[in-house]
Amino acid sequence: MSRTIVGIDLGTTNSLVAVMMDDRIVVIPDAEGRPLLPSVVALSSAGIQAGYSARARLNDPETTVIYSAKRLMGKSYADVVPELSRLSYPVESVRDLPMIPDKFRNRHLSPPEIGAIVLGELRKRAEMYLNQTVQDAVITVPAYFNDAQRQATKDAGQMAGLNVLRIVNEPTAAALAYGFGSGKDGTFAVYDLGGGTFDFSLLEIRKGIFEVRATNGDTHLGGDDFDQAIVDHWLSEQPALKKAADRYEVRDLLRKEAEKAKIALSGTDSVKISIPSLGFESTLTRKTLNHLVEPLIQRTLSPVHQAMEDAGITVDQVDGVILVGGATRLPRIKEAVSELFGKPIYDTVDPDLVVAEGAAVQGHILSGQRKDLLLLDVTPLSLGIETMGGVMSTLIPRNTTIPTQAKEMFTTFLDGQTRVDIHVLQGERELAKDNRSLARFSLTGIDPMVAGAARIEVTFMIDANGILDVRAVDQKTGQSQGVVVHSSYGLSREDVRDLIKDSFLHAKEDFETRLLIDARTEAQTVLNATRRALQRLDDAIVPPPERAQIQEQMKRLEESMGGQDGRKVREETSRLDQVTQPLAERLMNHSVQEALGGKSVDN
Amino acid sequence: MSVSHAHADPSLCWNCRETVSDSDICPSCVKIQPIGRKADFFSILGLPVKLLIEPERLTASFHEKSRIFHPDFHQGEESGEQLISLENAALVNQAFKTLKDPFERAAYYLDLTAPHHSPQGQKTSLSPALLMEVMELKESLEDVVQKEGKTKALSRLSENISAAEKQILEEMEAMDKLSAQKQESISIMTNDKRTSLRQKLEYRKYLKSIERDLKGQRDPGPVLKT
Numbered sequence: 001m002s003r004t005i006v007g008i009d010l011g012t013t014n015s016l017v018a019v020m021m022d023d024r025i026v027v028i029p030d031a032e033g034r035p036l037l038p039s040v041v042a043l044s045s046a047g048i049q050a051g052y053s054a055r056a057r058l059n060d061p062e063t064t065v066i067y068s069a070k071r072l073m074g075k076s077y078a079d080v081v082p083e084l085s086r087l088s089y090p091v092e093s094v095r096d097l098p099m100i101p102d103k104f105r106n107r108h109l110s111p112p113e114i115g116a117i118v119l120g121e122l123r124k125r126a127e128m129y130l131n132q133t134v135q136d137a138v139i140t141v142p143a144y145f146n147d148a149q150r151q152a153t154k155d156a157g158q159m160a161g162l163n164v165l166r167i168v169n170e171p172t173a174a175a176l177a178y179g180f181g182s183g184k185d186g187t188f189a190v191y192d193l194g195g196g197t198f199d200f201s202l203l204e205i206r207k208g209i210f211e212v213r214a215t216n217g218d219t220h221l222g223g224d225d226f227d228q229a230i231v232d233h234w235l236s237e238q239p240a241l242k243k244a245a246d247r248y249e250v251r252d253l254l255r256k257e258a259e260k261a262k263i264a265l266s267g268t269d270s271v272k273i274s275i276p277s278l279g280f281e282s283t284l285t286r287k288t289l290n291h292l293v294e295p296l297i298q299r300t301l302s303p304v305h306q307a308m309e310d311a312g313i314t315v316d317q318v319d320g321v322i323l324v325g326g327a328t329r330l331p332r333i334k335e336a337v338s339e340l341f342g343k344p345i346y347d348t349v350d351p352d353l354v355v356a357e358g359a360a361v362q363g364h365i366l367s368g369q370r371k372d373l374l375l376l377d378v379t380p381l382s383l384g385i386e387t388m389g390g391v392m393s394t395l396i397p398r399n400t401t402i403p404t405q406a407k408e409m410f411t412t413f414l415d416g417q418t419r420v421d422i423h424v425l426q427g428e429r430e431l432a433k434d435n436r437s438l439a440r441f442s443l444t445g446i447d448p449m450v451a452g453a454a455r456i457e458v459t460f461m462i463d464a465n466g467i468l469d470v471r472a473v474d475q476k477t478g479q480s481q482g483v484v485v486h487s488s489y490g491l492s493r494e495d496v497r498d499l500i501k502d503s504f505l506h507a508k509e510d511f512e513t514r515l516l517i518d519a520r521t522e523a524q525t526v527l528n529a530t531r532r533a534l535q536r537l538d539d540a541i542v543p544p545p546e547r548a549q550i551q552e553q554m555k556r557l558e559e560s561m562g563g564q565d566g567r568k569v570r571e572e573t574s575r576l577d578q579v580t581q582p583l584a585e586r587l588m589n590h591s592v593q594e595a596l597g598g599k600s601v602d603n
Numbered sequence: 604m605s606v607s608h609a610h611a612d613p614s615l616c617w618n619c620r621e622t623v624s625d626s627d628i629c630p631s632c633v634k635i636q637p638i639g640r641k642a643d644f645f646s647i648l649g650l651p652v653k654l655l656i657e658p659e660r661l662t663a664s665f666h667e668k669s670r671i672f673h674p675d676f677h678q679g680e681e682s683g684e685q686l687i688s689l690e691n692a693a694l695v696n697q698a699f700k701t702l703k704d705p706f707e708r709a710a711y712y713l714d715l716t717a718p719h720h721s722p723q724g725q726k727t728s729l730s731p732a733l734l735m736e737v738m739e740l741k742e743s744l745e746d747v748v749q750k751e752g753k754t755k756a757l758s759r760l761s762e763n764i765s766a767a768e769k770q771i772l773e774e775m776e777a778m779d780k781l782s783a784q785k786q787e788s789i790s791i792m793t794n795d796k797r798t799s800l801r802q803k804l805e806y807r808k809y810l811k812s813i814e815r816d817l818k819g820q821r822d823p824g825p826v827l828k829t
Contacts, residue, residue: 206662206666207666209666209669209670374669374670374673374675374676375675376669376673400696400700401696401699401700402696403674403689403692403693403696404693404696404697404700405690405693405694405697406697461689461693462693463674463689464673464674464675464689464692511816574734577728578731581728
């Protein structure tokens with residue numbers, strides 16, 4: 001009998017485990033028949049609980065209840081600070097890592113340890129159901145997870161006694177659950193709206209090869225926001241409630257009622273709400289609900305468009321849209337997605353279960369050593385180095401398929417320069433200071449030469465796990481220097497999105513600044529070269545009128561460089577290029593003749 | 604550390620020293636071979652050096668090579684082979700990325716087949732006539748933005764871009780035909796044709812940069828580095 005490999009969806013709100021049995025996917029339920037396990041852990045003097053029982057203690061002051069730990073996975077404390085106001089449990093910084101104090105046992109728990117408790121619960125569940133030990137697993141993560149987050153997820157599995165054979169992207173898993181990859185080719189969109197996060201990915205599937213073409217999303221947008229919108233609506237409807245809603249329990253009660261009403265409205269047009277304890281009565285229609293959630297649905301569209309643009313895929317090229325996440329049950333969402341794509345919607349697999357089911361399929365493939373499927377991944381953020389004037393020069397743009405390698409030739413800016421500093425950056429903004437610094441190193445021992453003569457080759461290599469290796473080589477001396485950027489330096493998922501979002505907000509101003517800096521830098525180089533040439537060449541080669549004309553244009557260029565208009569600087573630079581072009585051609589001819597042994601020219 | 608087979612004969616298998624010539628896998632020991640030894644992206648993907656390539660064919664080659672080299676398929680192997688797998692897969696990805704876009708492919712092709720191997724990344728300057736055209740178009744677009752708005756200007760510009768791209772594709776096709784007929788090396792192709800294509804590619808680049816500018820997007824164009 002071949003070994004059993006389970007598939008696990010370790011979610012922000014809920015987790016679940018599935019397995020393939022006799023070519024059928026089974027989502028393994030708990031003893032009470034429930035397929036989901038809330039990703040919640042409760043710490044109390046009585047012990048540690050996970051799942052429904054932990055969630056039930058959310059308002060118990062004697063218990064520390066930990067939820068949404070996935071948001072903390074693989075991040076530094078500094079990374080999670082913006083997250084903390086949303087969490088009602090304490091998170092402390094221990095060696096710059098976010099740790100949750102367990103006051104009952106006088107210790108701290110890390111996010112992977114919390115994940116391990118949830119995974120352990122799922123493992124127990126699977127062992128009971130299958131009546132055998134379970135060790136091998138495939139765990140899913142959002143396509144956006146960087147390597148540190150993937151590694152943290154792997155660590156969590158290991159702590160739970162699992163051998164994590166593969167980390168799979170959630171959208172890829174969803175497609176696997178629908179049986180894509182064997183026979184069904186095309187480009188598919190995966191629209192994943194969970195409890196608190198939104199992810200959108202574009203997948204291309206051809207003859208068993210799954211390629212994530214682009215991915216984007218919003219880490220703080222999901223079904224919970226829909227519930228909140230309903231509560232806000234009630235509060236504005238009955239202002240008397242507002243005072244009572246200051247209390248956590250009342251808010252909680254209202255949210256639960258809102259969630260119930262929302263779910264009910266997926267099947268009916270109108271629902272009555274009655275909370276006697278608050279003296280609250282109301283009716284919510286589907287029409288009102290649609291109106292309330294419309295702005296939230298609109299918010300999902302911007303990541304959708306961005307991913308499409310990144311992938312260079314138009315709506316017409318999408319063959320279908322897979323819906324994932326409980327919030328996509330809302331009829332208005334299906335409608336909005338249909339309107340946007342006009343393509344078949346895949347929603348027959350339960351959107352809460354589909355990712356775990358896909359993970360089970362992947363587990364099945366791995367157990368059989370099937371090689372007909374291959375999952376190709378991309379890097380979520382652009383990588384590059386800082387260049388003259390503090391701008392970022394990108395070597396590897398985001399959404400590039402990995403592994404990948406990029407080489408580019410750089411040069412010196414000053415005459416006689418003997419070292420260059422290589423500052424490795426990650427992010428989408430124009431200016432180096434606005435992006436994340438990954439590493440710095442210097443290349444020394446460059447032969448002193450005139451500016452622009454040195455040739456320094458910088459190579460970026462990203463392996464299949466997303467780990468970056470940067471190397472700089474002086475082509476003349478062979479001097480080389482490099483650094484390996486470990487994933488732990490990488491960014492948090494929120495950072496990834498914030499950086500991308502930032503780059504759109506500031507695109508215009510960044511663009512202008514960069515244009516100016518680049519134009520000035522280029523102008524300076526052209527000026528220096530021209531000046532040197534004019535000094536070197538006598539009147540026989542540059543007749544005085546031509547020299548005067550060139551000098552005149554040099555002056556104009558210098559004047560423009562004093563201003564703030566990068567375009568003007570560019571125009572003047574290209575004019576200088578044009579007036580010196582005849583001279584350049586003559587020089588070229590001379591040197592060619594010289595090389596061919598013709599009449600030599602004085603230098 | 605990749606202390607290497609610097610003087611190793613690339614026509615022999617790194618593992619069993621049998622002759623592999625240019626195949627991806629050694630016929631005797633079935634080990635994957637480093638493809639960095641191949642001259643260019645076309646041969647890495649096993650494609651003829653041509654300007655026009657059907658997208659399906661390109662993708663099929665990319666997938667075929669990915670299946671051979673992807674590190675996922677070489678997990679359990681020794682480190683030397685894993686390194687080859689990594690470098691090969693990176694080259695395959697790079698080759699696909701470069702050749703996928705017809706205009707990027709054309710620029711690559713011109714560099715690759717240049718008669719006098721000029722330093723790569725050499726700057727092409729646009730001819731004064733085309734430069735003038737660009738300037739005029741830019742001015743007239745600014746006018747349109749003022750009077751009819753950005754959307755209108757963008758749609759005007761995209762017509763210009765399409766027209767330029769159509770011309771480029773036609774020239775690419777003509778050049779492919781010519782080199783096939785002559786049955787000769789492409790380096791013989793008249794310089795005029797090459798210059799013309801280069802100019803048109805450069806012209807399109809200018810238009811694309813105006814487009815990015817109009818959309819308020821970043822310019823990934825050439826930057827002077829230090």
